[in-house]
Amino acid sequence: MRIAALQLSTLPLSNTKLDNYLQTCSQKGVRIVVLAEYVLNTFFKELKTMPKMLIAEQSRHKIEALSHYARSYNLIIVAPIVLIEEGKIYKAIGKFTPEGAEFVNQNFLINYEHWDEDGFFDNEKSDAISFIHFDYNGITYAAINGFDIHFDQVWIEMLKKGVDVVLVPSVSTFGSSQRWNEILKSRALLNSMYILRVNRVGTYNDDESLWKFYGETYLINPFGEIEKSLNSKEELLMISINKHEVTAARETWKFQEQLKVREII
Numbered sequence: 001m002r003i004a005a006l007q008l009s010t011l012p013l014s015n016t017k018l019d020n021y022l023q024t025c026s027q028k029g030v031r032i033v034v035l036a037e038y039v040l041n042t043f044f045k046e047l048k049t050m051p052k053m054l055i056a057e058q059s060r061h062k063i064e065a066l067s068h069y070a071r072s073y074n075l076i077i078v079a080p081i082v083l084i085e086e087g088k089i090y091k092a093i094g095k096f097t098p099e100g101a102e103f104v105n106q107n108f109l110i111n112y113e114h115w116d117e118d119g120f121f122d123n124e125k126s127d128a129i130s131f132i133h134f135d136y137n138g139i140t141y142a143a144i145n146g147f148d149i150h151f152d153q154v155w156i157e158m159l160k161k162g163v164d165v166v167l168v169p170s171v172s173t174f175g176s177s178q179r180w181n182e183i184l185k186s187r188a189l190l191n192s193m194y195i196l197r198v199n200r201v202g203t204y205n206d207d208e209s210l211w212k213f214y215g216e217t218y219l220i221n222p223f224g225e226i227e228k229s230l231n232s233k234e235e236l237l238m239i240s241i242n243k244h245e246v247t248a249a250r251e252t253w254k255f256q257e258q259l260k261v262r263e264i265i
Helices: 016-027 052-073 146-150 152-160 177-191 243-253 255-261
Strands: 002-007 032-035 076-085 088-097 100-105 132-136 139-143 165-170 194-199 201-205 210-214 218-220 226-229 235-240
Touching: 002 194, 016 032, 016 052, 016 235, 032 165, 032 194, 052 076, 052 088, 052 100, 076 100, 076 132, 076 165, 088 132, 146 165, 146 177, 152 177, 165 177, 177 194, 177 218, 177 255, 218 235, 226 235, 243 255
Parallel strands: 002 032, 032 076, 139 165, 165 194
Antiparallel strands: 002 235, 076 088, 088 100, 132 139, 194 218, 201 210, 218 226
């Protein structure tokens, strides 16, 4: 099973670049494509200064484009998107297929003084965990926004749903690379899952600091090892997923058996 990760900065209004990448993916036999956070929309700090009407138009334009490309190139495209509904603004992930589009809001939002998504977006604060998940060719996939990786409740729900591959669009910056690597390698090993982390590139300048999004998109196998990775430039990563490797990891470590006998999953 072939999957592609598009490591990009925020896309321009024109869809030419996106079209070229997705056409290449289709020609190479890729069936699932993942984009990073704040690629369809401008970065969070810029969104805060934009009228909601412009944000809604930006999102509508990209939703129409991805819906079209999913049909034209027979792809499943997973991408974070900002949604405006009845005057409220939500941070979500979209799944675009030839049959249609599905959107699920992010569970947890960053609530730091310098990066307060929690105070800006209107996502519901619920004890119910939700995320995009789907089956394709005998493999179960889930997609979560980057900040959700920090919360055990999210991973427990994925175990309950039998997830084999976790798609993680992210927008990481400020020298956090090593921390992300260690967290995700541990999550992949302990849950016997593949993790495809897709980070954006580019920069954002404000009055206080330079926000540099460092890329380093990579695939981690179910044994917690990074198999393939990119550097800090705009680039396309194509990888293969093998369900037998997931099965081998679960038979080796048997972590999920411990949870099943206790009826936790």
